[in-house]
Amino acid sequence: MRTERANVLPLSLREAWVALAGLSAVFLFEMLDNSILNVALPTIGRELHASTTALQWVTGAYAVVFGGLMLAFGALADRYGRRRIMLTGLALLGLASLATAFVTTAEQLIAVRVAMGVAAAMTTPGSMALAFRLFDDDGLRVRATTLITTVGLVGLAVGPTTGGFVLAVAPWQVLLLVNAPIAVLAFIGVRAGIAADDPADLHRDPVDSAGAVLGTATIVLALVAPTLFVNEGAGAWIPWAATAAAVAAAALFVLRERTTPHPLLDLKLVAQPLVSSGLAFKAAAGLATAGLGYLVTLQLQLDWGWPPALAAAGLLPQVVVLVAGGAFVGPFVQRVGLDRAAWLSAAAVVFGLAVYGLLSRYGYVWVALALVLVAAGMRVVGVVAGVNVLRGLPKNRTTIGAALVDTATEVTSGAGIAVTGTILATLFTGAIATPDWSPRQAAQFQEAVTVAGLTLTVVAAALVAWGFSRARRTTTDAETAVDAPLDHAGATP
Structure with a gap:
């Protein structure tokens, strides 16, 4: 049953400032994360004795997992609650960020980055969806989305410079530990400013597990293939094999979604x-x-x-x-x-x-x-x-x-x-x-x-x-x- 709080939508950005602060913090994490970390890659490579490939996967693992899982978590959020998935992802982000303090090898750091990629896939699409649903008016929706993206873009712009200054006085781990307070701020804003989803606005269709696997495989292969082309060259067989596999997975995904009664997409x-x-x-x-x-x-x-x-x-x-x-x-x-x-x-x-x-x-x-x-x-x-x-x-x-x-x-x-x-x-x-x-x-x-x-x-x-x-x-x-x-x-x- 819908609560009175859920019925009354804000009529201005000011009325929704708590929620918008939380959603802006989510987008800030996404934009700030890779831009601030790139500055530290040489330092990370030296301290963790990481190979070139391992160092590449420090950033690549996050991007691949993030991109690959967004559709699956988006579908789950529409079934089980956008706010619930968002808060779960923010909790995971905070824990993964704190785990950085205990990293001693490149493999451990890659595992942390994978966990952060999962958290980003659970939270980033939800920030747009929840901002959209905060308002009935399209003008307010545009202004809210503009505000959220501006905060993220400021993080993208200042990330490299900030990272350079931090590395001059602190260990590189601080650059990832900063995500923990951002996750706390986002959690508080979303928890306090956004009402729980109305069950009437969700759907209970069965989860399309096969579609989720095929969709994730398609996106992961599509994201890995460009890196292989750049690293291996167009004359190598590996990037072309990854591209062919991505096309095949995409074809199977489309076939699955067109024939199943409850498609993922x-x-x-x-x-x-x-x-x-x-x-x-x-x-x-x-x-x-x-x-x-x-x-x-x-x-x-x-x-x-x-x-x-x-x-x-x-x-x-x-x-x-x-x-x-x-x-x-x-x-x-x-x-x-x-x-x-x-x-x-x-x-x-x-x-x-x-x-x-x-x-x-x-x-x-x-x-x-x-x-x-x-x-x-x-x-x-x-x-x-x-x-x-x-x-x-x-x-x-x-x-x-x-x-x-x-x-x-x-x-x-x-x-x-x-x-x-x-x-x-x-x-x-x-x-x-x-x-x-x-x-x-x-x-x-x-x-x-x-x-x-x-x-x-x-x-x-x-x-x-x-x-x-x-x-x-x-x-x-x-x-x-x-x-x-x-x-x-x-x-x-």
Whole structure:
């Protein structure tokens, strides 16, 4: 039975500040975690005597587990309670963070990172779903999501600098122990500010275990394959085998979901115009952001010879737009509407990629412009497309919808790196990290940057065009429903 507290939804962000503080802390953990840890990888490698592969899995294990389990935990949250799954994940996060203090080997640290990945999969999709469900008004939903993501992006921006300062005065373990108080803050905010789920808003369909296994396998393989392409090269058989296995698992997953009476992910819901268009826009943004970040980092340091500190400064235009742009998301959406804001911002991402692919060789000003355009587009589409996906789903499927949004971003981000890494490996001869490139190698790199940038542009443009066509179908369907004659009962025939 629904309580009075659950019936009265907040009418402003101020009324929901406790809940929003908790949900913002969840997103802060996701954004801060890897960015602050990357700075410490050399120190961790020395102190734990970790191999290159082990060090890679310190960050990779978290990303793979996080991406692989989001759909499964999203489905469980819609069945057994979003708040309950969220609080359980936050408790696991706090315990895993405290376990860092006792780590003495690289293998133990990887196990801790796996546990943190599980916790992130339980909490991150829920933060979007619970923020969406806090309000009835779409404008408040956009403002709440913008607030939460801004807090996370601030963590992403300050993470490397903060990590560097901490390492100067404290052991590296402190960088992961900081997640414990963040988990406590999030737990208190969610526990006190969000009512328990109304059973009427959940569903009790049987759990699709086979679908969960196939979906997880598909995503894990899709996330591992790009790393294999970058590390092993396009000429090796292992990355191609992982890619083939991912395709096979995906085909079996689709077959399972289309034939089982209680699917993990109802593909008919995914095909809804609002949902499919939002996912397409998010996929384009994830592909562009990861691919552009990878290319720009290599270009500034390896091609132009910038030292790491100057290269970090060169990325500041992107950081500034991501953090400060939150103030403009709400007014922009209010002016043009949710649907138009989604495809306009996704189009800005594509345009930024095209600027980089065609003009980056002519100087930093074009690189900066590309970073600004992609960041501005991603800042809007990250909020609006996610809200649109949840608008297009039933109330008892909101968490798996949020998980689907995050999964689309994770997988296409990996694909963006795979595309750029494969093109570089194909066109560039010799070791790319070798100093003092020959003129021929410099020319090869420029060619690879152009080809990779334009390839990403074409793929992202195709996603945006498809998403736009789906979004237009939403508008057409709505106009048809309004114009259709009503029968005697007041329903459209």
